[in-house]
Amino acid sequence: MKRIAVTGIGVIAPTGVGRERVWEALVEGRSGISRIDDFDTSNLKTNIAGVCRDFRPEEMFDEREMSRLDRVSQLAIAATEMATREAGLTNGQLDSYDAGVFLGTGFGGQGSIEEFCGAFFSNGKGRRSAIAIPKSMYNASSSNIAIRFKTRGPNITVTTACSSGANAIGQAFHLIQHGHAERMIAGGVDAPITPVVMDAWKEMRVLSTKNEPPERACKPFSANRDGFVLSEGAGIVVLEDLEMAAARGAHIYAEVIGYGSTADASHITFPDPDGESHAMTRAMKDAGVNPNEIDYINAHGTATKLNDASETEAIKRVFGSRAHEIPCSSIKSMLGHSMGAAGAIEFIATVLAIENQVIPPTTNYEEADPQCDLDYVTEGSRRVSSSTPLRTAISNSFGFGGNNAVLVVRAYVQ
Amino acid sequence: MTREAVETIEDSVKSIIVAELRVDRDQLGPTTHLMKDLGADSLDALNIALRLEEQFNIKIPDDAIPRFLTVGDIVHGVNEHLAAAQ
Numbered sequence: 001m002k003r004i005a006v007t008g009i010g011v012i013a014p015t016g017v018g019r020e021r022v023w024e025a026l027v028e029g030r031s032g033i034s035r036i037d038d039f040d041t042s043n044l045k046t047n048i049a050g051v052c053r054d055f056r057p058e059e060m061f062d063e064r065e066m067s068r069l070d071r072v073s074q075l076a077i078a079a080t081e082m083a084t085r086e087a088g089l090t091n092g093q094l095d096s097y098d099a100g101v102f103l104g105t106g107f108g109g110q111g112s113i114e115e116f117c118g119a120f121f122s123n124g125k126g127r128r129s130a131i132a133i134p135k136s137m138y139n140a141s142s143s144n145i146a147i148r149f150k151t152r153g154p155n156i157t158v159t160t161a162c163s164s165g166a167n168a169i170g171q172a173f174h175l176i177q178h179g180h181a182e183r184m185i186a187g188g189v190d191a192p193i194t195p196v197v198m199d200a201w202k203e204m205r206v207l208s209t210k211n212e213p214p215e216r217a218c219k220p221f222s223a224n225r226d227g228f229v230l231s232e233g234a235g236i237v238v239l240e241d242l243e244m245a246a247a248r249g250a251h252i253y254a255e256v257i258g259y260g261s262t263a264d265a266s267h268i269t270f271p272d273p274d275g276e277s278h279a280m281t282r283a284m285k286d287a288g289v290n291p292n293e294i295d296y297i298n299a300h301g302t303a304t305k306l307n308d309a310s311e312t313e314a315i316k317r318v319f320g321s322r323a324h325e326i327p328c329s330s331i332k333s334m335l336g337h338s339m340g341a342a343g344a345i346e347f348i349a350t351v352l353a354i355e356n357q358v359i360p361p362t363t364n365y366e367e368a369d370p371q372c373d374l375d376y377v378t379e380g381s382r383r384v385s386s387s388t389p390l391r392t393a394i395s396n397s398f399g400f401g402g403n404n405a406v407l408v409v410r411a412y413v414q
Numbered sequence: 415m416t417r418e419a420v421e422t423i424e425d426s427v428k429s430i431i432v433a434e435l436r437v438d439r440d441q442l443g444p445t446t447h448l449m450k451d452l453g454a455d456s457l458d459a460l461n462i463a464l465r466l467e468e469q470f471n472i473k474i475p476d477d478a479i480p481r482f483l484t485v486g487d488i489v490h491g492v493n494e495h496l497a498a499a500q
Contacts, residue, residue: 064436130460 002177004257005412007250008087008238010079010187011348013335014050014231018082021054022345023352026360027381031215031334033229039195046207048214049193050231050336068131069144070109071191071232075341076141077148079234080185084149087238088250091150093183100153100181101142102172104164104188106340106399107197109136114196141189153181159340161399162300164188165235166343166407170259172239173407182244187236188344201230204269206304216364218337220301220330221308221376223369228302231336235344237351242412252412254351257392258287264402271306271398276314279404280394287408289392291319294326295384296359296393298350299376301330302337309371311396316374329377333363343397347407350395354411357384423470423496424489430465431485434458444486459483466492472499 014032015025041047057074113136119126139157165188172186201207208227210217219225260283264275316323365378384390391411448454463474472495
């Protein structure tokens, strides 16, 4: 079976733009959550979110391009630019039928959908447009990446809510393994911080209302957690046939070695530890590793009452008594929940944890919950001892709809 | 139609093209072609037709759009539609 390398990373998060900035903030335990100032939040119970304030699309796109690309496509293209540049791919290696794109998104061009719906329902006062559908369709981001970077291989968008980015990376990994492409641009992207989406989440009562101070709102695994914080972002990696990557002298961050995907098939929003634990088991089976080999779990850890208890239970079912010995952290405590991007950004954090031998923390942990009793790395980032190196890790992503995806990452050893 | 009326139409047409394509007004002459000279694509042409319909309260049929591609032709076309509507 082919080995698959991660050779490029592009990430845009509420804490910054680019791998170095985002990783630095994670290690420092810095939050990217702030007050929403782009629209009126007076009717909402939550007025905070993870906005990517350092992302300046106008520096990358001209006015005409901006008018054609929803914010979600802008984020996706900008992150792809970083990932492909870092991977050292030249045009010949991207402009090919052997290079493709596999992207996950939960909300697609939501901002544009709202704009065009607003125009439609405005009794002729709003601005209609021939670009409404090409700008807002869910596959716009992956297609815009292909158009910009000339990748002619498989081009697919997957939408499985909060696990979209993880499913995209897992599917891209299998496509290369099975010879459908030599390299894939893979990851997740979402820009869902809009008045309509914020209002809809409010009605579901799943957002944290701990607005003050914003950076302390999201408290995964803590007994006083009260919901997630919505955010936006993009996480893009270049996955490559490892032999080809090594032959061209590319830097190999880590290897993707396994992917598991399951459906709870029980309730549209209520999580089920059975579906979640099977996703972990299947991912490890796909990787050919046993649970004793897992050194770190990057948790889904949304900070909703239900998710964190269910995920903890699922981890215990898979790892037994050893569950308490495996560090397990949620970076959503700092970045919020960027929906379809989250699984990809968390995969990137897992890769960087292995690369740097540092485990990012779960911040804002305050009160012990008897249902959540694992090692959540709450004391700050943790440097891994060289006697017990961080070699193999999993990244969990569980989406509304009961869509679970787990990725297994391993340190690259020649 | 008076000369002033034609000039006003030309002015409005140019304003629509400038706004839709983000081009400089002084790039626009009577024979300037939206696609060949200004880099527009078919979606731009549709949006310009949409803006013309809104601005002048006319209906541009699908098969007329290929004739709405130079500044001069657009002004001429709008005039024709306005005259037919009267």
